Amino acid sequence: MESIHLEDMMLEIFLKKKHFYPNDYKQSIYDIDFSQLKSIGIQSVMIDLDNTLIPYDLNSPTQKIIDLINYIKSLDLNVIIISNNKEKRVKRFCDAIKCAFIFSARKPLKKGFKKALRILGNPSPTSVALIGDQFMTDVFGGNRMGFYTIVVDAIKRKTEKWYTKFNRRLERKVLNRLKRTDLDFYNKLHLDEKR
Numbered sequence: 051m052e053s054i055h056l057e058d059m060m061l062e063i064f065l066k067k068k069h070f071y072p073n074d075y076k077q078s079i080y081d082i083d084f085s086q087l088k089s090i091g092i093q094s095v096m097i098d099l100d101n102t103l104i105p106y107d108l109n110s111p112t113q114k115i116i117d118l119i120n121y122i123k124s125l126d127l128n129v130i131i132i133s134n135n136k137e138k139r140v141k142r143f144c145d146a147i148k149c150a151f152i153f154s155a156r157k158p159l160k161k162g163f164k165k166a167l168r169i170l171g172n173p174s175p176t177s178v179a180l181i182g183d184q185f186m187t188d189v190f191g192g193n194r195m196g197f198y199t200i201v202v203d204a205i206k207r208k209t210e211k212w213y214t215k216f217n218r219r220l221e222r223k224v225l226n227r228l229k230r231t232d233l234d235f236y237n238k239l240h241l242d243e244k245r
């Protein structure tokens with residue numbers, strides 16, 4: 051009997067539309083050249099919270115993060131945090147860095163992103179960069195919106211929740227397929243050690 055595998059079905063959709071291909075990859079958010087982003091027309095930056103800025107087992111920003119956010123703001127870039135996590139955690143963090151935020155964003159669905167765009171004053175999606183650590187939520191969702199997507203390595207994998215682990219399994223499948231079908235692109239991502 052033939053059984054339908056949800057993961058394989060999702061994989062087909064992702065692959066057809068190439069929606070999970072990020073525009074760029076960096077090891078961490080600190081490796082992103084924000085002034086270069088400005089020079090290519092980016093005016094706003096949407097940043098994922100968990101494992102992009104802090105691991106799951108931390109709940110406050112470090113001084114390094116506060117400095118980075120202030121630096122991004124000093125370049126006259128708008129910053130908004132977009133997280134699938136709950137209000138309490140996201141608000142606490144964003145109050146500390148004095149940033150607008152979207153909690154329970156349900157990435158990769160469009161609703162949360164659209165809400166974020168409204169807060170930013172409805173800029174053109176092509177002027178928005180989306181930075182996150184997951185292909186299935188951040189890259190896929192950001193690409194669907196027409197943002198410039200940048201994927202970074204997760205800060206700490208061990209403390210990820212079950213649903214993130216599920217997404218990681220899909221991510222591995224997607225990346226394995228990508229490795230077979232588009233090795234040049236895959237190599238450009240330099241992800242071998244981490245994913």
Ligand SMILES: [Mg+2]
Nearest residue numbers: 098100101183
């Ligand atoms: Mg994340």
